[in-house]
Structures are given as C-alpha cells and as structure tokens.
Amino acid sequence: MTTTSQSGAAHPAAPSSDRAFLLGLYQRIVLIREFEERVKFLFLEGTMPGTIHQCQGQEATAVGVCAALQAGDYITSTFRGHGHALAKGLSVQELLDELFGATTGCCKGKGGSMHMGNMDKGMVPGIAIVAGGIPLAAGMALAFKLQKKPQVVACFFGDGAVAEGAFHEGVNMAAIWNLPVVLVCENNLYGASTHIGKVMKNPKISDRAASYGFRGETVDGNDVLAVLAAAQRAVEECRAGKGPVLLELLTYRRTGHSRRDACHYQPKDEREAWFARDPITRFAEVLLARPDVMPADLDAIKAKIEAEIQVAVVNAQQAPQPTLANLTEDVFA
Amino acid sequence: MKRQGIAEALRDGIAEEMTRDSSVFCIGEDIGVPGGWGGAFTVTLGLSEKFPGRIIDTPIAELGFTGMAVGAAMMGMRPIADMQYGDFLFLASDQLINNAAKMRYMSGGTIKVPMVMRAPIGATGRGSQHAQSMERYFTGVPGLKVVAVSTAYDAKGILKAAVRDDNPVMIFEHKLLYGSKGARAEPGAVDATSDIPDEDYVVPLDRAVVRREGQHVTILGWLLMAHFAAQAAEQLAKEGIEAEVIDVRSLSPIDYATIGASIRKTGRVLIVEEGPKTGGVSAEIAAGIMEHCGESLQAPVVRVASPDVPVPFSPILENAYRPDVARIVTAARNLTKT
The missing domain is CATH 3.40.50.970 (Thiamin diphosphate (ThDP)-binding fold, Pyr/PP domains)
Structure with missing residues (x-):
C-alpha cells in the first residue's frame, strides 16, 4: 500500500480513497503552511537573512502535482519555491539551513530562498527569472526523449510568466516535439502587484494550450484532490509520449509577493472570498467527512509538524556557516 | 594529415x-x-x-x-x-x-x-x-x-x-x-x-598561443585580428621591427602566463580588437597586464580597436571601422619609438 515516505514525498498512484495516502497529502499541505508561517516569523523577527517569496494559500498546487510524480521525475520551480521543495520531498532541515545560509543547506548556502533545490530529490534549484524555467524544463524533457527514458518534468510557473517570451518559445518547442513536460501554471491572479486583468485580454490561461496544439485544463488549485487527479492525467499522457499538457491551477496568495508587501492591492472582498476557499480547511472537511478520520488525527499531524519545525529551526540557527574559502568554490565543474 | x-x-x-x-x-x-x-x-x-x-x-x-x-x-x-x-x-x-x-x-x-x-x-x-x-x-x-x-x-x-x-x-x-x-x-x-592531423587531439581552453616570435613589441589579437596582427608583423619585420604575435584565443580565462612572458621580453604591448574600444576585452586585458606584469612595461599599453559606433554598412565605412593591417603597423611602429 502506498503511503508517504519518511522524507515526506507522497508516492504516486495511490488510490485517492486510501486513508494513509490522504493523510499524507494533508501532512504535506500543513507542513508547507506551518513552514512558511514559521519562516515569516523568523524574517519579521529579523534573525533570517535575505528576502522571501511565500506561498501560504497555494499549498495544494505543489502537493497535488508532486504527488502525481515518481521518484525519477523532476520539477523546476520559481522564486516562490518553498512549497514545491517540501512537496517534492526536500527536508525541512535542508531548507531551513539554506535559508540561514548554512553549508548544510540544500545548496550549501549558495542558493537561498529563491534557488531552493536538490537534484538527488528531483528538484532543480529555483529559477528566479520569470518563465526562465520553461525552456529549461523543455530541455530536460528533450534529454529524456533523446535518452529514451520514461521520466517527466513538471515545470511550475506563475500567471505572470505567460507574458514572457520564454513561455512562448519553451512551450512551442515542447509542443512540436511532444515533450514530456507538465506545464503547471499557478494562477494566483497577481504578477507581483499587477492583476492579470490588466495584462491579459483572455485571462483563461489554459486556453493558450490549444493555440500550440496540445491539451490545457483549468483546475481548482485549492482542491488538492482535483489537482492530483489532473496532474495524474497529465503525467500519464506525458509518459505515453502525448505531452506536453498545460495545467492552470487557480489559487490565491494569502501573503505578500515578497517580505515587505502588505497586499494593499488585493481587495478585501476578494481576499475574504479566497480565504473561505483555503486549501487546508477545505481538505480537512473532506477528510473529516470520512468515518475513519477524527479531528484528533489532524491535530496530531499538526502537532508533530510544529515539533519537527521547532527542532529544525534550532538546528538551522546553529548550522555551520560558510568559510571565506567557500566563496570561490563551485563556479566550475 | x-x-x-x-x-x-x-x-x-x-x-x-x-x-x-x-x-x-x-x-x-x-x-x-x-x-x-x-x-x-x-x-x-x-x-x-x-x-x-x-x-x-x-x-x-x-x-x-x-x-x-x-x-x-x-x-x-x-x-x-x-x-x-x-x-x-x-x-x-x-x-x-x-x-x-x-x-x-x-x-x-x-x-x-x-x-x-x-x-x-x-x-x-x-x-x-x-x-x-x-x-x-x-x-x-x-x-x-x-x-x-x-x-x-x-x-x-x-x-x-x-x-x-x-x-x-x-x-x-x-x-x-x-x-x-x-x-x-x-x-x-x-x-x-x-x-x-588524422588522429584525435584537443587544444586546451585556457591557453594563448605565440604565433610569431619577436623581441621589440608584443601584439595581442584574436579571431580576424590575430591574422591581421601576423600580417602587420610581416611588414614590421621589413622595417627591422620584430613583433611577437600572440593569439589570445582564450578570452575567459585569459592566459597571463603566456602574455606576461612575452611582455617581460619585449616591454611593449599593443592589443588589437575588432569591436568598440570602450568596454572591450582589450580593456580587461590591459588592466590584467598591469596587475600581472605592469612593472615590465617600458611604455604604456596601446590599443587599436573600432570606434565607439555601431557597425556601419557602407564598405568604405566598414573598412574604416574594423582595425586593419595599416593601423596595426602604424601603432606598433609608434609604440617601439616611445
């Protein structure tokens, strides 16, 4: 029976009725929320360096997509990548260490918040140039095709990326060569502070797939099971050589674009409407409707996560910092 | 072969x-x-x-x-x-x-x-x-x-x-x-x-190469300018000026060992670059020479490069834009007199 692994990455293809599998998804979503909230606190407290782009409210997109992938599959991410990393199975510790700039971080402290990644776990360091990961992911998929490997790459990007030339170029080439790349657009309605209504004549992003000759789908991105089902369909098609697929996942960012953003551009009624559709509370309702899931089960998951993060924060604050000799290392292979 | x-x-x-x-x-x-x-x-x-x-x-x-x-x-x-x-x-x-x-x-x-x-x-x-x-x-x-x-x-x-x-x-x-x-x-x-050669070979990515040996002045160039520099050296030789011509070849990293050895011998260096002078690779090389072997220079570094304009179309203007053999000869000759 498929369950979540120790490192936390959900295994694919488990029946969506399986209790352990579903609780694993829930654990992942809550882990991302708690991680992000703790990181936000550490920033406000002033103990964590750098900047942050957080994903509170968008947890179901990362978890649903990554749960549809297998161990050998890859993801590419963006500057808003903490959730993707946790969903793909990177550990809380290696992420926190990275955020504190420690040598034990997933990128030895050389990546930071915007470049989280771990190739051993199938995650390319975040590409923080908007849409920059799309041609890259298409190239990874081209390699899989040339190598005759069955792997798939899921490429995360936001609604803002759709306006970039890199989107068009990468998506077009993925299309003409039927490359195994799941194009995952997390549409949270805003590119930084600009609403999509100002920058798109047709705000339905999934429509764009048809113009390139492949399938697109708009999905409720705050419903983790809907995301999972759509991602499983997309991954299956890609693995069968029928890629790419464009998934537009409708979601909402509960916090600022980056650390100093108070979100004054998000109208109050819009925020309230989306907060009422929060992916965690909605999934909790689904779980609690089952006879075999009790509120205490969910509470226990959250308590365990809080404890894990607490320990990891203490460790990260004491993790080894780079020496000056590290400055000039890792430029060339 | x-x-x-x-x-x-x-x-x-x-x-x-x-x-x-x-x-x-x-x-x-x-x-x-x-x-x-x-x-x-x-x-x-x-x-x-x-x-x-x-x-x-x-x-x-x-x-x-x-x-x-x-x-x-x-x-x-x-x-x-x-x-x-x-x-x-x-x-x-x-x-x-x-x-x-x-x-x-x-x-x-x-x-x-x-x-x-x-x-x-x-x-x-x-x-x-x-x-x-x-x-x-x-x-x-x-x-x-x-x-x-x-x-x-x-x-x-x-x-x-x-x-x-x-x-x-x-x-x-x-x-x-x-x-x-x-x-x-x-x-x-x-x-x-x-x-x-018929057999497999590689050329290292980090080495300049001396195309012609000489003791009076070092001329650095790459691509077309390496050829023009060699042609200029032929003309200079007729005047009794022996130029050492180096094809820089590796532009990053730059091979200051080869370049420095030549400058320590000649004490004079002319850098030739196709492309606008401002912000060119020759500027970087000139600065690098000062750091690596500046004490060996008997005269300031001289550059021959294109003017700071876009590349023109008209053949007359394009030929004036691109450094040519005559400009290199003149610059090298003047440098040896300083």
Whole structure:
C-alpha cells in the first residue's frame, strides 16, 4: 500500500480513497503552511537573512502535482519555491539551513530562498527569472526523449510568466516535439502587484494550450484532490509520449509577493472570498467527512509538524556557516 | 594529415565527437534541413544524414533553444548549440548568463552544465545587427568559459575540448575565417586553413598561443585580428621591427602566463580588437597586464580597436571601422619609438 515516505514525498498512484495516502497529502499541505508561517516569523523577527517569496494559500498546487510524480521525475520551480521543495520531498532541515545560509543547506548556502533545490530529490534549484524555467524544463524533457527514458518534468510557473517570451518559445518547442513536460501554471491572479486583468485580454490561461496544439485544463488549485487527479492525467499522457499538457491551477496568495508587501492591492472582498476557499480547511472537511478520520488525527499531524519545525529551526540557527574559502568554490565543474 | 578550413574542421570535430559520445547532439536554426545550408556557415552540412535525430532544427527561438540546451545538459546530454549570428546571443543571454553560468554555483556544486555555444561574429557587409563582436559581453560572466578560434587546427581541437568540458563553453568564430574558397566564402575572407592531423587531439581552453616570435613589441589579437596582427608583423619585420604575435584565443580565462612572458621580453604591448574600444576585452586585458606584469612595461599599453559606433554598412565605412593591417603597423611602429 502506498503511503508517504519518511522524507515526506507522497508516492504516486495511490488510490485517492486510501486513508494513509490522504493523510499524507494533508501532512504535506500543513507542513508547507506551518513552514512558511514559521519562516515569516523568523524574517519579521529579523534573525533570517535575505528576502522571501511565500506561498501560504497555494499549498495544494505543489502537493497535488508532486504527488502525481515518481521518484525519477523532476520539477523546476520559481522564486516562490518553498512549497514545491517540501512537496517534492526536500527536508525541512535542508531548507531551513539554506535559508540561514548554512553549508548544510540544500545548496550549501549558495542558493537561498529563491534557488531552493536538490537534484538527488528531483528538484532543480529555483529559477528566479520569470518563465526562465520553461525552456529549461523543455530541455530536460528533450534529454529524456533523446535518452529514451520514461521520466517527466513538471515545470511550475506563475500567471505572470505567460507574458514572457520564454513561455512562448519553451512551450512551442515542447509542443512540436511532444515533450514530456507538465506545464503547471499557478494562477494566483497577481504578477507581483499587477492583476492579470490588466495584462491579459483572455485571462483563461489554459486556453493558450490549444493555440500550440496540445491539451490545457483549468483546475481548482485549492482542491488538492482535483489537482492530483489532473496532474495524474497529465503525467500519464506525458509518459505515453502525448505531452506536453498545460495545467492552470487557480489559487490565491494569502501573503505578500515578497517580505515587505502588505497586499494593499488585493481587495478585501476578494481576499475574504479566497480565504473561505483555503486549501487546508477545505481538505480537512473532506477528510473529516470520512468515518475513519477524527479531528484528533489532524491535530496530531499538526502537532508533530510544529515539533519537527521547532527542532529544525534550532538546528538551522546553529548550522555551520560558510568559510571565506567557500566563496570561490563551485563556479566550475 | 589533410588541409582544411575552419568550417570543415569544425564539421569533422562535431562528427567525431558525436560518434565518440552518444550524448552529444546539435541544436539550432537551419542546421540540419535536408537540402539546406548546414547552418548559416555550412558547419553542420551533411551531419543530419549521418546522425538522424541528433541534429535538431529549432523554430526561430534563440532564448528557447538555448534554455533547452541548458536543461538537456543538466540531464546528462552534451549539446552543441549553434547561434546563427552572434548578435542573436542577446536574445539568449538570460539562459546563458542566469542559468547556464550560475547553475553550478547556485546548486552548491551539484549540477554540471556541459554545453557548447558556437557563435559567428564580425563586421562583414551586413550592417549593424549581424556584425557585432559579442565576446565582450560574456567574458565578464563567472561560470562561462569563452574562447575564440582563428585557425582550423584550433577550431577542431577547441571544439573537442569544449564538448568534453563539464562547463558551459562559448566558442566565437569569425565569418571571414570559415573558408576563403568556394561558394560560401565571404568577400574579404582570410585563409585560416591548417594541416589537420588524422588522429584525435584537443587544444586546451585556457591557453594563448605565440604565433610569431619577436623581441621589440608584443601584439595581442584574436579571431580576424590575430591574422591581421601576423600580417602587420610581416611588414614590421621589413622595417627591422620584430613583433611577437600572440593569439589570445582564450578570452575567459585569459592566459597571463603566456602574455606576461612575452611582455617581460619585449616591454611593449599593443592589443588589437575588432569591436568598440570602450568596454572591450582589450580593456580587461590591459588592466590584467598591469596587475600581472605592469612593472615590465617600458611604455604604456596601446590599443587599436573600432570606434565607439555601431557597425556601419557602407564598405568604405566598414573598412574604416574594423582595425586593419595599416593601423596595426602604424601603432606598433609608434609604440617601439616611445
């Protein structure tokens, strides 16, 4: 029976009725929320360096997509990548260490918040140039095709990326060569502070797939099971050589674009409407409707996560910092 | 042993690397179309028949195919990307500079990007946008290796070394050096043919080469300017001035060991660059010379470069734009008198 692994990455293809599998998804979503909230606190407290782009409210997109992938599959991410990393199975510790700039971080402290990644776990360091990961992911998929490997790459990007030339170029080439790349657009309605209504004549992003000759789908991105089902369909098609697929996942960012953003551009009624559709509370309702899931089960998951993060924060604050000799290392292979 | 030009030598080098290593492939525009050109300068002519599926013709999408080369390289392939004209590198520069060059560092040394980017440069009667000397824009990017090939021998050996290198390597080629004979030869083309050995060989990516020895003045150049410098040295010799000509060849990193040894001997250096003087590679080399062997200079560094204007079309203006043998001779002669 498929369950979540120790490192936390959900295994694919488990029946969506399986209790352990579903609780694993829930654990992942809550882990991302708690991680992000703790990181936000550490920033406000002033103990964590750098900047942050957080994903509170968008947890179901990362978890649903990554749960549809297998161990050998890859993801590419963006500057808003903490959730993707946790969903793909990177550990809380290696992420926190990275955020504190420690040598034990997933990128030895050389990546930071915007470049989280771990190739051993199938995650390319975040590409923080908007849409920059799309041609890259298409190239990874081209390699899989040339190598005759069955792997798939899921490429995360936001609604803002759709306006970039890199989107068009990468998506077009993925299309003409039927490359195994799941194009995952997390549409949270805003590119930084600009609403999509100002920058798109047709705000339905999934429509764009048809113009390139492949399938697109708009999905409720705050419903983790809907995301999972759509991602499983997309991954299956890609693995069968029928890629790419464009998934537009409708979601909402509960916090600022980056650390100093108070979100004054998000109208109050819009925020309230989306907060009422929060992916965690909605999934909790689904779980609690089952006879075999009790509120205490969910509470226990959250308590365990809080404890894990607490320990990891203490460790990260004491993790080894780079020496000056590290400055000039890792430029060339 | 056979006599070849740069285009043929590159073609053979690519074919031999593709035969040796199945992870090598080519990607670019118009490089493998049956009945087509084999790239704008014939380098990949005939390779698509020899290597089906491994000479990948892309849409006109320089940013896109460069990004795909980076992604494929990260997954264990060894792409050779073909930029039809160097000027188009501006379109691709995000993927080269932000992704290819930084991926290893950002990942804490876990990712390799073994890709090659080939690009032709040079003012050749095509106006301002198919003519620029692009190497200057990449020599200051940590994580990229930048080389410039001026002979067929070097072109093949450096191509092979670049394919086998685990880092992103940019190879700059000059449109007037691909070949001086045949239908695709450019007006004004210079003979850059070499005797190419039958056996496998590589040329290191980090070494300059002394093309001619002399004791009065060192002349540094690369690509077409290395040839013009050698021609200038012939003329200077008739005046009794013995110039040492160095093909800098490796533009990042720059081989200050070879350059410094020459300057310690001659005490005088002239740097010749096709491309605007301001912000050029010659400025970097001049500063590097001061740091490495400035105490050996008996006269200030002199540069011959293009004026700070876009490349013009009119042949009269273009010839005035590009440094020529006469300007090099004059500058070297004056330098030896200081």
